[in-house]
Amino acid sequence: MSNKVLIIGAGGVSNVVVKKCAQNSAVFGEILLASRTLAKCDAIAKDIKNIPVHTAKVDADNSEEVVALIKDFKPKLVMNIALPYQDLAIMDACLKTGVDYLDTANYEPKDVAKFEYSWQWAYHERFKQAGIMALLGSGFDPGMTNVYTAYAKKHYFDRMDTLDIVDCNNGDHGKAFATNFNPEINIREITQNGRFFENGSWKEIPPLSIKADIEYPEVANRGSYVLFHEELESLVKHYPELKRARFWMTFGDNYIKHLTVLQNVGMTSIQPIKFQGHDVIPLEFLKALLPEPSSLGEGYSGKTCIGCQVVGEKDGKPRTYFVYNVCDHAECFKEVGGQAIAYTTAVPAMLGASMMLTGKWRGQGVFNMEQFDPDPFMAEIGKWGLPWTELHGEKAVLVR
Numbered sequence: 001m002s003n004k005v006l007i008i009g010a011g012g013v014s015n016v017v018v019k020k021c022a023q024n025s026a027v028f029g030e031i032l033l034a035s036r037t038l039a040k041c042d043a044i045a046k047d048i049k050n051i052p053v054h055t056a057k058v059d060a061d062n063s064e065e066v067v068a069l070i071k072d073f074k075p076k077l078v079m080n081i082a083l084p085y086q087d088l089a090i091m092d093a094c095l096k097t098g099v100d101y102l103d104t105a106n107y108e109p110k111d112v113a114k115f116e117y118s119w120q121w122a123y124h125e126r127f128k129q130a131g132i133m134a135l136l137g138s139g140f141d142p143g144m145t146n147v148y149t150a151y152a153k154k155h156y157f158d159r160m161d162t163l164d165i166v167d168c169n170n171g172d173h174g175k176a177f178a179t180n181f182n183p184e185i186n187i188r189e190i191t192q193n194g195r196f197f198e199n200g201s202w203k204e205i206p207p208l209s210i211k212a213d214i215e216y217p218e219v220a221n222r223g224s225y226v227l228f229h230e231e232l233e234s235l236v237k238h239y240p241e242l243k244r245a246r247f248w249m250t251f252g253d254n255y256i257k258h259l260t261v262l263q264n265v266g267m268t269s270i271q272p273i274k275f276q277g278h279d280v281i282p283l284e285f286l287k288a289l290l291p292e293p294s295s296l297g298e299g300y301s302g303k304t305c306i307g308c309q310v311v312g313e314k315d316g317k318p319r320t321y322f323v324y325n326v327c328d329h330a331e332c333f334k335e336v337g338g339q340a341i342a343y344t345t346a347v348p349a350m351l352g353a354s355m356m357l358t359g360k361w362r363g364q365g366v367f368n369m370e371q372f373d374p375d376p377f378m379a380e381i382g383k384w385g386l387p388w389t390e391l392h393g394e395k396a397v398l399v400r
């Protein structure tokens, strides 16, 4: 099977997605890589020798430009590896042309720092009518974490009571301050109020106001903070039995110190200000100053550990389970020239696409990862670079 795929975006994650698709040449036969800056597409494409990778310039905010590319290239699937701002314009283009869609992050409007699935779920009926499929959030978190949760439920639980998704980056990129994926999206995510689900409703908390020390297996003991993450929304919807669902992420003191200062001086604001007669959005200006996530790989040391802790019941007995992956920044750089955050996002993106293209995951409408059988995904993900480990009982308790 030799499928044609259109990949949009040419940043840190896309660099790894394209290389991983090329490694899986039994499924991916030809790629058109299109983004806002053509030179970035060319720089990625030049490393791929075993399958054709064409490049093009596109402004994916303009749905018609994406439609034109699809009509010309005739892909079976469009992979949106650009930014969440482009999700709806690209979904519109897929609807107009009858082509499947995949992304790694849910839509957020540029002028409001708010992300939720409502905008994309609203496409379900139209995708269904058109007989096409959209797979949302096929990265690591969201993505792999949704599959881990589905796997936990399928194999280990009659009832899941609590879910804690824990995300540790214990790496060191050697820069004073940098974000591991798009700075604008990253800073918008972290500076908003935190949120978690408990007893049927969402609890809102000030940013980074709940902290716990978590012992991440094989990696480190790190201070971790509760924040809202998009997979909580879909997992709570698809597993209504969950009494509590939280997401934890590590941040070093240095990162928080920089972020606090930047916030205090107004550099993380998305409200335009007038500067020398021009409208400037401080956060966009900050992004231009910060290192590109794709440039962080070289010299990056340390590991990530991301996983899901589930507490619940099986056969009338209480049960605790933790499933996780550990990924090494330097190993990723050696393999594909990217750091572990890009790598852990890109591998599930490639494999989600592969599940769609091979028909192992199939549906008409708009879907989250946990809605499909986790087994074929879990069976393959290790082979593509993200092996997983399970812990049971007391060893599986990372956070209470």
Ligand code: NDP
Pocket (backbone or CB within 6 Å): 008, 009, 010, 011, 012, 013, 014, 034, 035, 036, 037, 040, 058, 059, 060, 061, 081, 082, 083, 084, 086, 104, 105, 137, 138, 139, 140, 141, 142, 143, 180, 181, 182, 183, 185, 292, 293, 294, 341, 344, 345
């Ligand atoms: P980067 O900023 O490195 O790359 C984004 C790319 O999208 C750039 O090439 C950029 O072009 C391109 N782009 C932006 N706007 C447009 C547009 N209007 N038309 C065409 N191309 C455009 O980001 P990352 O690679 O770090 O992140 C990519 C995606 O992955 C993001 O959506 C991010 O939220 C998501 N992500 C998901 C994770 C998960 O686990 N699910 C984890 C990490 C990231 P240019 O180079 O010209 O700016």
